[in-house]
Amino acid sequence: MKSLIVANWKMNPQTLKEAERIFNSVRRGFKNTKRVEVVICPPFLYISSLKSSQKRKSLHGSRQVSNLKLGAQDCFFEERGSFTGEISPAQLEDLGCQYVILGHSERRRYLKETDEIINKKIKKCLEFKLNPILCIGESLEERENGQTINILQTQIKEGLREITKKEMQTVVIAYEPIWAIGSGNACSVDEAQSIGLLIKKIVAQLYGRTVFKNLRVLYGGSVDSENAANYIKEARLDGLLVGGASLKSEEFLEIIRNSGKSS
Ligand code: PGA
Numbered sequence: 001m002k003s004l005i006v007a008n009w010k011m012n013p014q015t016l017k018e019a020e021r022i023f024n025s026v027r028r029g030f031k032n033t034k035r036v037e038v039v040i041c042p043p044f045l046y047i048s049s050l051k052s053s054q055k056r057k058s059l060h061g062s063r064q065v066s067n068l069k070l071g072a073q074d075c076f077f078e079e080r081g082s083f084t085g086e087i088s089p090a091q092l093e094d095l096g097c098q099y100v101i102l103g104h105s106e107r108r109r110y111l112k113e114t115d116e117i118i119n120k121k122i123k124k125c126l127e128f129k130l131n132p133i134l135c136i137g138e139s140l141e142e143r144e145n146g147q148t149i150n151i152l153q154t155q156i157k158e159g160l161r162e163i164t165k166k167e168m169q170t171v172v173i174a175y176e177p178i179w180a181i182g183s184g185n186a187c188s189v190d191e192a193q194s195i196g197l198l199i200k201k202i203v204a205q206l207y208g209r210t211v212f213k214n215l216r217v218l219y220g221g222s223v224d225s226e227n228a229a230n231y232i233k234e235a236r237l238d239g240l241l242v243g244g245a246s247l248k249s250e251e252f253l254e255i256i257r258n259s260g261k262s263s
Pocket of ligand 1: 008176180181182183220221222223241242243244245
């Protein structure tokens, strides 16, 4: 299985020009490899321009980089209608997005997204050709109170409520402990490995072994070019969700280079 490396740009950068500069330098530096699939998730309003610049470049003879894809950082749980300010999965599919990050802890915290809302969003994405990336993770307080397993179990069970075995083939789960996000305090490789296994076990209990075997579990939280390889090669996780480091193209390219699985 290829490693899946997802860039979460969050509410950055501040101009389209800068977004194009980062995207194009990742595109130029990225060697199309069978070992890594890369997804860039910029703010909604840059997606269309980045997609067109990718198409333009390949028309003009630059290499086609088929393993470099675009994703979104969220979407709404309805397809169309009177939902001021929202973005529909149909609109994302139309722009050529292939992945959507859902349930990121920043949205749970600042936008009060609940497991129920996240579940509705996942279901709607699955009606389109969009792979949902369900983010889960505990806060520092929950970790210190020994609640990590319970929190993850609830987020998985509620987030995936009524999702079928077949639909699960396209769902990705990202373990992002809140205390590790943007803190420089990444989760240890041993802990990430055991939580990765725990997540797969919870999913196996819900869906059986086939889904368990194909499920991709990512790690996110202060990933950089120094620690990236450890999560893939030692902890045997299936990929990474990268925030801050994905905005520095050279650093992100180094993460990609270090994240190819050897087998
Ligand atoms: P970080 O963010 O890599 O800056 O810690 C990860 C994320 O929030 O997805």
